[in-house]
Amino acid sequence: xxxxxxxxxxxxxxxxxxxxxxxxxxxxxxxxxxxxxxxxxxxxxxxxxxxxxxxxxxxxxxxxxxxxxxxxxxxxxxxxxxxxxxxxxxxxxxx
Amino acid sequence: xxxxxxxxxxxxxxxxxxxxxxxxxxxxxxxxxxxxxxxxxxxxxxxxxxxxxxxxxxxxxxxxxxxxxxxxxxxxxxxxxxxxxxxxxxxxxxx
Amino acid sequence: xxxxxxxxxxxxxxxxxxxxxxxxxxxxxxxxxxxxxxxxxxxxxxxxxxxxxxxxxxxxxxxxxxxxxxxxxxxxxxxxxxxxxxxxxxxxxxx
Amino acid sequence: xxxxxxxxxxxxxxxxxxxxxxxxxxxxxxxxxxxxxxxxxxxxxxxxxxxxxxxxxxxxxxxxxxxxxxxxxxxxxxxxxxxxxxxxxxxxxxx
DNA sequence: ACTAACCGTGA
DNA sequence: TCACGGTTAGT
Numbered sequence: 001x002x003x004x005x006x007x008x009x010x011x012x013x014x015x016x017x018x019x020x021x022x023x024x025x026x027x028x029x030x031x032x033x034x035x036x037x038x039x040x041x042x043x044x045x046x047x048x049x050x051x052x053x054x055x056x057x058x059x060x061x062x063x064x065x066x067x068x069x070x071x072x073x074x075x076x077x078x079x080x081x082x083x084x085x086x087x088x089x090x091x092x093x094x095x
Numbered sequence: 096x097x098x099x100x101x102x103x104x105x106x107x108x109x110x111x112x113x114x115x116x117x118x119x120x121x122x123x124x125x126x127x128x129x130x131x132x133x134x135x136x137x138x139x140x141x142x143x144x145x146x147x148x149x150x151x152x153x154x155x156x157x158x159x160x161x162x163x164x165x166x167x168x169x170x171x172x173x174x175x176x177x178x179x180x181x182x183x184x185x186x187x188x189x190x
Numbered sequence: 191x192x193x194x195x196x197x198x199x200x201x202x203x204x205x206x207x208x209x210x211x212x213x214x215x216x217x218x219x220x221x222x223x224x225x226x227x228x229x230x231x232x233x234x235x236x237x238x239x240x241x242x243x244x245x246x247x248x249x250x251x252x253x254x255x256x257x258x259x260x261x262x263x264x265x266x267x268x269x270x271x272x273x274x275x276x277x278x279x280x281x282x283x284x285x
Numbered sequence: 286x287x288x289x290x291x292x293x294x295x296x297x298x299x300x301x302x303x304x305x306x307x308x309x310x311x312x313x314x315x316x317x318x319x320x321x322x323x324x325x326x327x328x329x330x331x332x333x334x335x336x337x338x339x340x341x342x343x344x345x346x347x348x349x350x351x352x353x354x355x356x357x358x359x360x361x362x363x364x365x366x367x368x369x370x371x372x373x374x375x376x377x378x379x380x
Numbered sequence: 381a382c383t384a385a386c387c388g389t390g391a
Numbered sequence: 392t393c394a395c396g397g398t399t400a401g402t
Contacts, residue, residue, distance in 0.1 A: 036114050
């Protein structure tokens with residue numbers, strides 16, 4: 001049996017094409033981003049600095065989420081009876 | 096003069112927010128992709144292989160463009176006399 | 191009981207520092223690897239191909255054949271109405 | 286001419302083997318890390334929390350470096366005459 | 381530098 | 392066993 005054009009094939013093709021379409025859209029957005037940087041540069045802003053600013057904003061956000069995640073982890077650990085008491089230690093270790 | 100709330104600031108903010116919005120959208124699409132993979136997996140397809148397939152399809156596409164580019168390169172190389180690398184060696188080492 | 195400067199804290203700090211040291215060493219090795227690639231490139235070898243060679247050597251041969259076989263099956267399954275993609279092509283690319 | 290045992294081949298092999306050796310060492314270190322986590326767990330610490338702590342410490346470090354990098358970027362931009370004056374804006378945008 | 385693949389861990 | 396996150400490789 002060499003015929004491979006069955007229903008499974010149809011499905012697979014469908015999935016793959018959906019993914020490829022989504023990837024195309026992503027690519028389009030990436031190009032838009034590039035364009036905005038180009039415009040900004042044209043009006044006199046330094047793209048390098050802009051990237052830094054954006055990355056810092058992202059990091060701040062990440063920090064906040066990380067803090068919450070940490071809290072979560074601790075709370076769960078307390079319930080689970082794991083050894084997490086030396087919280088202050090952690091801070092101390094962290095300089 | 097410490098006040099920096101001028102027009103430039105407005106513009107910068109605007110650029111940065113546009114970029115951040117675009118990045119958000121990209122992120123959304125990435126999540127959609129993940130979801131499609133999840134569905135596919137749920138219906139019995141192996142995501143890892145799907146990725147391989149997609150990447151091969153992309154390469155095929157790239158290949159076609161590559162062919163044209165290659166022609167270019169050859170034409171230029173004839174003029175420029177670029178070094179030919181020991182590709183056959185590589186195959187040899189690989190058993 | 192707020193005092194957290196106990197033995198547990200000491201232990202925790204010790205564990206964490208050991209891990210951090212090991213991670214540092216890993217990072218150092220990663221840099222060394224990069225350097226070797228750079229040297230190789232400087233003497234005329236293509237890093238991309240080198241990576242491929244190394245990855246192939248790492249791959250278990252059995253796994254490799256299995257994956258290729260499965261990949262074949264998928265590719266054929268897709269080829270319901272799409273353009274016919276020669277299997278040998280795939281093998282060639284994958285080499 | 287199929288013979289591929291030339292000098293280039295020797296060199297290539299040497300590069301590749303060096304890389305493979307370094308990768309082996311990295312792998313060894315990764316195993317050591319795992320072991321430390323295992324020990325820590327055995328003495329009652331929660332590995333998940335330890336990972337969080339380590340990641341936070343790494344982020345702090347990254348933050349500090351990022352700050353310095355940002356400073357650098359600004360200083361250079363000022364020299365270069367790029368539009369970077371709205372520094373306070375940047376901070377403000379950064380919420 | 382950014383993106384995609386891989387791997388190891390936790391649920 | 393699956394899903395996720397972090398890590399590492401590739402472009």
